[in-house]
Amino acid sequence: xxxxxxxxxxxxxxxxxxxxxxxxxxxxxxxxxxxxxxxxxxxxxxxxxxxxxxxxxxxxxxxxxxxxxxxxxxxxxxxxxxxxxxxxxxxxxxxxxxxxxxxxxxxxxxxxxxxxxxxxxxxxxxxxxxxxxxxxxxxxxxxxxxxxxxxxxxxxxxxxxxxxxxxxxxxxxxxxxxxxxxxxxxxxxxxxxxxxxxxxxxxxxxxxxxxxxxxxxxxxxxxxxxxxxxxxxxxxxxxxxxxxxxxxxxxxxxxxxxxxxxxxxxxxxxxxxxxxxxxxxxxxxxxxxxxxxxxxxxxxxxxxxxxxxxxxxxxxxxxxxxxxxxxxxxxxxxxxxxxxxxxxxxxxxxxxxxxxxxxxxxxxxxxxxxxxxxxxxxxxxxxxxxxxxxxxxxxxxxxxxxxxxxxxxxxxxxxxxxxxxxxxxxxxxxxxxxxxxxxxxxxxxxxxxxxxxxxxxxxxxxxxxxxxxxxxxxxx
Amino acid sequence: xxxxxxxxxxxxxxxxxxxxxxxxxxxxxxxxxxxxxxxxxxxxxxxxxxxxxxxxxxxxxxxxxxxxxxxxxxxxxxxxxxxxxxxxxxxxxxxxxxxxxxxxxxxxxxxxxxxxxxxxxxxxxxxxxxxxxxxxxxxxxxxxxxxxxxxxxxxxxxxxxxxxxxxxxxxxxxxxxxxxxxxxxxxxxxxxxxxxxxxxxxxxxxxxxxxxxxxxxxxxxxxxxxxxxxxxxxxxxxxxxxxxxxxxxxxxxxxxxxxxxxxxxxxxxxxxxxxxxxxxxxxxxxxxxxxxxxxxxxxxxxxxxxxxxxxxxxxxxxxxxxxxxxxxxxxxxxxxxxxxxxxxxxxxxxxxxxxxxxxxxxxxxxxxxxxxx
Numbered sequence: 001x002x003x004x005x006x007x008x009x010x011x012x013x014x015x016x017x018x019x020x021x022x023x024x025x026x027x028x029x030x031x032x033x034x035x036x037x038x039x040x041x042x043x044x045x046x047x048x049x050x051x052x053x054x055x056x057x058x059x060x061x062x063x064x065x066x067x068x069x070x071x072x073x074x075x076x077x078x079x080x081x082x083x084x085x086x087x088x089x090x091x092x093x094x095x096x097x098x099x100x101x102x103x104x105x106x107x108x109x110x111x112x113x114x115x116x117x118x119x120x121x122x123x124x125x126x127x128x129x130x131x132x133x134x135x136x137x138x139x140x141x142x143x144x145x146x147x148x149x150x151x152x153x154x155x156x157x158x159x160x161x162x163x164x165x166x167x168x169x170x171x172x173x174x175x176x177x178x179x180x181x182x183x184x185x186x187x188x189x190x191x192x193x194x195x196x197x198x199x200x201x202x203x204x205x206x207x208x209x210x211x212x213x214x215x216x217x218x219x220x221x222x223x224x225x226x227x228x229x230x231x232x233x234x235x236x237x238x239x240x241x242x243x244x245x246x247x248x249x250x251x252x253x254x255x256x257x258x259x260x261x262x263x264x265x266x267x268x269x270x271x272x273x274x275x276x277x278x279x280x281x282x283x284x285x286x287x288x289x290x291x292x293x294x295x296x297x298x299x300x301x302x303x304x305x306x307x308x309x310x311x312x313x314x315x316x317x318x319x320x321x322x323x324x325x326x327x328x329x330x331x332x333x334x335x336x337x338x339x340x341x342x343x344x345x346x347x348x349x350x351x352x353x354x355x356x357x358x359x360x361x362x363x364x365x366x367x368x369x370x371x372x373x374x375x376x377x378x379x380x381x382x383x384x385x386x387x388x389x390x391x392x393x394x395x396x397x398x399x400x401x402x403x404x405x406x407x408x409x410x411x412x413x414x415x416x417x418x419x420x421x422x423x424x425x426x427x428x429x430x431x432x433x434x435x436x437x438x439x440x441x442x443x444x445x446x447x448x449x450x451x452x453x454x455x456x457x458x459x460x461x462x463x464x465x466x467x468x469x470x471x472x473x474x475x476x
Numbered sequence: 477x478x479x480x481x482x483x484x485x486x487x488x489x490x491x492x493x494x495x496x497x498x499x500x501x502x503x504x505x506x507x508x509x510x511x512x513x514x515x516x517x518x519x520x521x522x523x524x525x526x527x528x529x530x531x532x533x534x535x536x537x538x539x540x541x542x543x544x545x546x547x548x549x550x551x552x553x554x555x556x557x558x559x560x561x562x563x564x565x566x567x568x569x570x571x572x573x574x575x576x577x578x579x580x581x582x583x584x585x586x587x588x589x590x591x592x593x594x595x596x597x598x599x600x601x602x603x604x605x606x607x608x609x610x611x612x613x614x615x616x617x618x619x620x621x622x623x624x625x626x627x628x629x630x631x632x633x634x635x636x637x638x639x640x641x642x643x644x645x646x647x648x649x650x651x652x653x654x655x656x657x658x659x660x661x662x663x664x665x666x667x668x669x670x671x672x673x674x675x676x677x678x679x680x681x682x683x684x685x686x687x688x689x690x691x692x693x694x695x696x697x698x699x700x701x702x703x704x705x706x707x708x709x710x711x712x713x714x715x716x717x718x719x720x721x722x723x724x725x726x727x728x729x730x731x732x733x734x735x736x737x738x739x740x741x742x743x744x745x746x747x748x749x750x751x752x753x754x755x756x757x758x759x760x761x762x763x764x765x766x767x768x769x770x771x772x773x774x775x776x777x778x779x780x781x782x783x784x785x786x787x788x789x790x791x792x793x794x795x796x797x798x799x800x801x802x803x804x805x806x807x808x809x810x811x812x813x814x815x816x817x818x819x820x821x822x823x824x825x826x827x828x829x830x831x832x833x834x835x836x837x838x839x840x841x842x843x844x845x846x847x848x849x
Contacts, residue, residue, distance in 0.1 A: 055645065056600050065553045065753070078647060083552070085681065088579035088628060089602075089643035090552040108753070109679045251782070251809045252816040256823035259806075263827045322830055331830065349819055378815035379566055382839040382846070385822035409826045 045124050047102055049117040052084075055091055060114050062086040064106045069119075074100045081119060084112060099123035158185040165190050191238060253347030263409045268446040272454045273402050277466050278420060278436040284468050292365060302340060303365040305392055305417065308464040310336040310356040311474050313390060316457040320389045322410045323448055330448055339388035339408065340368065342375045343398070350408060351380050352388035357476070396420065401439045412445040413454070506536035507715040509708045510724045517547040517573045517584060519726035522738035525576065527594050528649050530732075538594040539711045540653075541704050541721065544584040546661075547571040548668055551579040551642060555680035555752045557673045557812075562849070564668055574748050577653060579642030580683030583669055587659035587690065589700050591707060593652045600650035602628055602641060609639070609656065612710035616702065617695055629686070630656070636689035658700045659692040673848065675759030680752065745811065749781035761844050765837065770794060772841070774848065778812045788845075795837055799828060814846040821845070 055062060062084040069081055075095045084091050103120035106112050158166070158173060162185055166173055169190070176193045178185035250258060281304060292299035313320045313336050322331045339352035351371045353364055374380045391408055396419035405416040418439035425435035440462075444454045464471045512520050520542040527538060548560050548570060556562060556572060559581040565572055584590070593605045606624040613622050621633050630639035641654040665688065691698050704721075712719030729736060741747055760773040773789035786807045790800060806820040821842040825835060 056597070056650075057602070066751075085553055085578045088551075088577075088641055089645060090576065090578035091645040092647070094647045249809055252811055252813075253819055255806060255810065256819045259823050260826055325829065344815075346815060347819075377566055377569070378813070380815070380818055382818055382822055382842045385818055386825050386835060386839060410830050 045099060045122040047120050047122050048097060048099070050081075050096060050119050050121050052093065052112055052114050052116060052118040054114055055084075055086060055089070059086050061111050062091065062114070064108060064110055064112050065090070067104060067108065069101050071101055071104060074098075075121065093118065095121065097121050097123045162187055162190060188237065192236070253349075257348060260408060261406060264406045267407050267409065267412075269404075269407060269443045270446045270451065270454075271404055272442045272444070272451065272458060274440055274458050274462060276438045276440060276462050277425065278438050279434075281465055281468050282420070282436045292362065295362070297362065297366045297369055299362075299365050300368070301420075302368055302392070302394060303361045304465065304468070305394075306338050306340070306353060306356055306364050306368075307359075307361050308461050308471060309338060309390065309392060309415070311464060311471065312457045312461040314357065314474075314476075315460060316453055318449055318453060319413045319444065319457055321412055321448065322389070323412060323445065327447060333389040335387075335389065337387050337389045339391035339411075340371070341391060341393035341395075342372065344375055344378070346378070349375060349380060349385065350388060350391060351375060351384040352391075354387065391415070392417065396438065403441045405441060405443045407443055407445060412449060414443050416441045416443075507539065507711065507717045508536055509539045509541070509711060509719065509721045511541040511704065511721045512543075512726055513723050514726045515543055515545040515586065516726070516739075517544040517549065517571055518739050518742045519735075520544060520590070521549075521573060521575055521742050522735050523724070523726045523732065524592055524644075524651060524653070525738045525742075526732045526735045528576075528644065528646055528651055531594070531649070533594055533596045533599075533649050537599070537715070538592075539708065540592040540594065541708065542590045542592070543586050543588065543700065544590070545571075546583075546585045546664070547573055548581060548583055549573045549575050550581045551681055551683075552576055552644075552751070553578060553681045553753060554581060554683070555676070555678045555755055556749065557752075557849075558671055558676050558678055558680060558755075559683055560668050561670055561672050563672070563847075568664070568668075570664075570668060572748055573742060574751060575642065577642035577644040577651070578681065580640065580681065581669060582640055582655055583660065583665040584655070585660050585664070587657070587661065587692070587700065589656045589658060589703055591654055591656065595650055595652075597645060597648055597650045600643070600645060600652065602643060602652045605652050606630060606639070606641065606654065608710050608714060609654070609707055612706040613691075613703070615710065616706040617698070620691075620694065628654075630654075632689050632691065632694060635687065637686040638689060638691060656703060657688055657690045658698060658703055659690050662688060662690065673757075675757050676755060677758065678753060678755030680755065745781070745813075749811070749813070752778070752781050754779045754784075757848065759848065761847070763840050763844055765840060772844065774845070776812070776848075781812055783807050783810055783812050790841070795834070795841065796828075799824065799838070812849055814849045817846050817849060818842065 052062070063086070064082055065085045066083040067081075068083070069075060069079075075081065076098050077095055079095050081093045081095050081101075084093060099121040101119055102122050105117050105119060112118060158178070163173070165187060166176070166185075171190060171193060173185055176185050176189050177183075179189055180186045278301075281301065285299060285301060285304070289299050317332050318330070320333050320336055322333060323329075324331070335354065336356040337352045337354050338356050339350040341348060341350050351374075353359070353367045353371070356364060359367070371380070371384060374384070388408070388411065390411060391414045393405055393414065393416045395403055396417045399419055401418040401421075403416045403418065405414045407414045418441070420436050420438045422434055423437045424432050425437070427433050440458065442454055442458055464474075512523060514520060523540065523542070527540065531538065546568070548556075548565060550556050550559050550572070552575065554574070556574075560572070562572070564570075582588075591605075591609065595601070603624065606628060610622050610624055610630060613620055622630055622638070623634070624630055628641035629637050632638045638657045639654050641652065643652040644650065669683075669685070691703070708721050709719045724731065726732065726735060726739070744750075755778055757774065757776045757778065760771055763770045763772060770791050772791075773787075775785075775787040775789075776783055777785040786804050788800060788804060802824055803821060806824065807817065810816050810820060821838070825838055828834065828838075
């Protein structure tokens with residue numbers, strides 16, 4: 001039945017254009033469907049050839065550089081249609097009409113001629129053709145006058161816009177309950193009436209019908225005395241949300257992450273967490289920061305964490321190993337290439353510091369600086385990004401305490417560091433003091449690493465950091 | 477217009493709309509001269525966008541004066557790989573921006589001044605503007621041999637380009653902007669504007685290289701400030717208005733509501749690189765590995781800055797074919813960008829057998845691929 005209606009519409013198109021898309025009374029019971037048709041009454045317009053207007057300076061031809069629309073898209077007046085270029089000037093061509101693009105006369109990089117058709121637009125017959133001159137936006141019309149309708153002896157108050165809405169939907173105003181002042185019928189009342197009739201959520205009013213805003217006196221909420229007399233009609237405004245889901249392909253950094261993490265799934269992870277008192281390290285770093293600055297290097301906490309990890313790996317080399325595909329062999333890596341997770345604009349990258357086992361804390365700091373500046377400039381080379389054997393992730397710079405990091409294959413362990421918080425702790429004498437506490441969360445490959453190994457490594461790492469002087473004893 | 481009046485209030489416009497004297501040849505009598513306090517190319521380009529989109533120029537034309545810290549600015553429809561040495565830009569931390577007007581690529585630094593003439597679409601007249609600039613220069617230093625060519629350049633001594641032009645036309649407004657070389661670093665200019673990328677085929681607007689010279693070289697007493705003031709004076713004189721220059725802050729949302737979004741948009745990868753017209757690369761490179769030299773042929777189609785089609789021709793069995801096809805598959809759809817390529821390529825190694833020989837061959841191939849971007 002619905003399709004039939006469209007066809008009958010198109011057949012009467014050329015006969016009486018002003019009666020386009022009007023349905024007779026017998027179709028009242030399909031009123032909500034009719035309203036939908038009105039908004040999508042596509043085939044009822046005329047095709048207009050939109051010509052390329054004068055560019056100025058006596059220019060007759062331009063090159064089409066970019067199309068902002070394609071055939072079938074709907075456009076509004078003043079929407080951008082395309083970008084053309086002529087002799088160092090880039091011109092944005094905007095639409096003169098509301099309608100649907102039916103034909104593009106040029107392909108990209110073709111020459112377009114001033115005065116010749118650029119696109120064909122099918123416009124709504126009810127709208128009419130917009131003037132040639134640029135239209136100055138006029139303020140919305142205000143309907144001060146209220147017309148009265150005498151029906152069955154009752155005077156029904158409603159603005160012309162509301163009347164039009166009622167007429168278009170074949171609603172008798174006398175059947176509508178008015179909730180405005182003096183029982184005036186408002187637009188909401190018509191919509192509610194329709195909603196009750198059909199039980200459907202109505203689409204928003206089509207663009208072509210500009211229903212002018214109601215003058216202020218009507219939109220002011222009813223005075224208390226009116227409220228007492230008013231019948232409590234549940235005013236449920238139709239909620240229309242026009243947001244759309246957006247699907248895009250996964251590329252680049254995200255694709256890399258998908259690959260890495262999917263491979264990591266094969267690794268049975270176990271976690272081990274602990275709390276580190278960095279009070280002494282904080283003080284040490286304060287003292288050394290200035291010295292490093294003189295040498296042109298920014299000293300953070302990471303170089304200490306990295307060096308301590310390397311010292312720990314010397315005692316527990318299984319954490320710096322790699323398991324082969326078939327899980328038959330374990331390779332103990334000689335170099336400690338400790339990766340540092342970096343968060344860049346594009347996403348997660350993990351460059352590594354090579355051979356930490358033979359680097360001093362200062363050298364590690366200097367290398368970190370280099371990697372960080374390359375990382376933010378998007379210039380990290382493949383050498384910096386490959387060959388890692390162990391990873392640390394300092395998520396604490398952003399926030400958090402405990403986390404569950406994912407191991408980056410082909411490695412077997414990873415540590416994530418939370419933020420440093422000032423917390424009260426008890427010292428040896430039972431006194432409360434201010435401690436700089438940081439949490440660490442380790443994940444390890446349970447196929448070759450057991451909890452005890454991880455715990456012992458963590459304790460060793462922790463002891464180096466809680467008492468930095470002890471690192472001196474084991475530094476190579 | 478509300479926006480215009482807020483601009484008025486905040487800047488306390490010194491210029492008054494004067495009724496023209498009984499001279500019916502004068503065109504407009506209202507004008508505004510503004511100068512940016514920022515040297516950030518994106519912020520300044522955003523000011524142009526903002527004025528173009530929001531100001532009503534019927535009764536008032538605007539002259540915008542600005543300078544940028546080192547940056548390369550390409551035209552709306554250009555290809556950055558074709559126009560400049562992107563590797564060098566990244567190394568030297570020189571910004572890359574794509575403007576909305578057409579035309580060719582230019583290098584900006586603090587020794588170069590930019591002038592933007594805003595008018596209604598009907599009053600768009602580039603020749604007039606450039607003649608104004610020449611008139612101002614001659615008023616400042618009468619001995620300067622400067623003239624406007626029919627390609628809208630300004631030449632010094634009949635041979636050296638000191639100014640290039642570009643324009644943007646919208647529905648109701650238009651702007652014409654041009655550069656003026658006062659004391660720019662010519663060495664950096666020539667090195668960054670030379671593209672090292674071979675085998676590029678594109679329909680993007682090409683730049684026309686020209687020999688340049690600084691006005692400073694002709695007359696060492698000239699400074700950017702002097703040039704800006706001279707041009708502002710001439711502009712004001714021709715419009716019979718006050719020649720005071722109003723300073724503006726391109727980050728001020730109260731004066732330019734919505735401008736920070738425009739600034740952000742100009743910095744996005746999608747705008748700077750993604751707006752490059754479709755192009756293709758067909759090239760080869762030689763890799764030296766241990767004692768042998770290998771030739772690799774690469775063919776790629778890049779659309780919206782992303783690799784649409786990718787083909788890498790390697791000597792047989794130098795690398796596991798499965799790995800190579802994985803690389804090609806990963807690269808397809810990714811940005812034509814060294815960062816993404818490096819990330820993808822190195823990620824693929826994680827799921828491979830851990831073989832040092834394989835790793836070093838892979839790294840060599842990837843480093844060379846990255847050099848193409």
